[in-house]
Amino acid sequence: MNEQGPVMSFKCTYFAIVVLLTIQQAKLQTTDKEWFDRFLRTGEACKSNTCQLGDLTCECFLTIDHALTMRYRGEGQPAVLLKPDKGKAVRFDNGHPFERSREDTFILADGYKSRIVIVVNGKFPGPTITAREGQEVIVHVRNLMHTDSTTIHWHGLHQKKTPWSDGVAFVTQCPILPGQNYTYKFNAKPFGTSFYHAHIGDQRTMGLYGPLIIIPTPGQQISSQQEKDEFFVAIIQDWNHDDDEDAL
Numbered sequence: 026m027n028e029q030g031p032v033m034s035f036k037c038t039y040f041a042i043v044v045l046l047t048i049q050q051a052k053l054q055t056t057d058k059e060w061f062d063r064f065l066r067t068g069e070a071c072k073s074n075t076c077q078l079g080d081l082t083c084e085c086f087l088t089i090d091h092a093l094t095m096r097y098r099g100e101g102q103p104a105v106l107l108k109p110d111k112g113k114a115v116r117f118d119n120g121h122p123f124e125r126s127r128e129d130t131f132i133l134a135d136g137y138k139s140r141i142v143i144v145v146n147g148k149f150p151g152p153t154i155t156a157r158e159g160q161e162v163i164v165h166v167r168n169l170m171h172t173d174s175t176t177i178h179w180h181g182l183h184q185k186k187t188p189w190s191d192g193v194a195f196v197t198q199c200p201i202l203p204g205q206n207y208t209y210k211f212n213a214k215p216f217g218t219s220f221y222h223a224h225i226g227d228q229r230t231m232g233l234y235g236p237l238i239i240i241p242t243p244g245q246q247i248s249s250q251q252e253k254d255e256f257f258v259a260i261i262q263d264w265n266h267d268d269d270e271d272a273l
């Protein structure tokens with residue numbers, strides 16, 4: 026009986042430590058929803074400890090939603106319409122300008138009236154995804170549009186052995202319904218400068234697209250150097266003042 030006491034108390038202590046560690050680990054693990062929300066706040070797309078040279082994966086989170094151009098909404102304040110004034114966006118009602126830091130949050134498009142667009146992580150067009158050739162690209166997509174289903178096509182990628190990640194609605198996958206998430210997984214091949222875009226209706230011209238850049242593995246014969254400091258990304262699109270459904 027005397028020997029059982031210490032054994033029992035050791036077992037209890039061990040059990041308590043295991044329970045505590047499990048709870049701690051569960052707390053430390055970031056859920057997909059937390060990642061989606063984080064990138065929605067920052068406007069970026071991919072985890073910083075992925076997508077770099079030497080990483081096996083490139084993991085990104087895209088939240089799709091509608092937004093209005095030429096409109097500003099401060100925290101806890103009513104929305105304010107904007108108008109162009111000498112190359113800047115100012116308040117429509119009283120012509121007052123905004124602080125520079127606020128201006129970065131506006132979706133201006135061409136500054137012509139307020140119209141509905143689709144944003145990716147709050148950005149129009151969507152954030153750049155930059156992966157390294159050969160990496161496994163994992164992109165989680167969350168559709169927060171109220172009534173529109175969607176898919177995302179990874180333009181320029183061959184999708185060998187992963188046809189279900191090609192993002193062609195009704196052909197390679199069922200569309201992602203409002204409120205649903207879907208995860209694309211594919212190999213980053215071939216390298217090059219391309220883009221991702223919606224593959225349903227007029228969603229691409231409404232803003233659901235963004236740069237997709239695959240950097241070649243070092244040491245390859247390529248026509249021009251693509252990793253210089255001066256390197257920047259430019260992306261252009263069709264733009265309609267009328268509703269895109271009417272223009273199609």
Ligand SMILES: [Cu+2]
Nearest residue numbers: 178180181222
């Ligand atoms: Cu395409």
